[in-house]
Amino acid sequence: MKEDAPIPVYGFVRGDTLGLLVLVRPSDSIATLTSTLTEAASVRVAPSRRARLFSGERELDPRASVAAAGLMPLDRVDLVPGAR
Numbered sequence: 649m650k651e652d653a654p655i656p657v658y659g660f661v662r663g664d665t666l667g668l669l670v671l672v673r674p675s676d677s678i679a680t681l682t683s684t685l686t687e688a689a690s691v692r693v694a695p696s697r698r699a700r701l702f703s704g705e706r707e708l709d710p711r712a713s714v715a716a717a718g719l720m721p722l723d724r725v726d727l728v729p730g731a732r
Contacts, residue, residue: 652673652674654671654673655672655673656671656721657669657725658722658724659681659684661729662693662726664692668688668689674713674714675713675715676714678708678711682710686699686727695729696730698729699727699729699730700728701726702725702727703717703724703725
């Protein structure tokens with residue numbers, strides 16, 4: 649398997665009725681993953697300029713890479729729109 653090959657991640661956006669399966673590269677930032685999920689859900693949920701991404705109870709640093717955050721294929725992340 650290629651080192652930076654895309655991996656599937658399940659994303660759930662608060663307020664959305666569907667879970668999303670998105671492809672991200674391990675080198676992508678958490679901010680990129682957040683943007684990807686926001687855009688994918690935008691037909692059902694109004695986009696939020698400020699959103700936080702969680703893996704379980706842990707908030708993910710938007711500056712970290714997907715790999716540095718420890719996300720693996722088919723992991724679940726939850727996007728919580730709104731201000732901090």
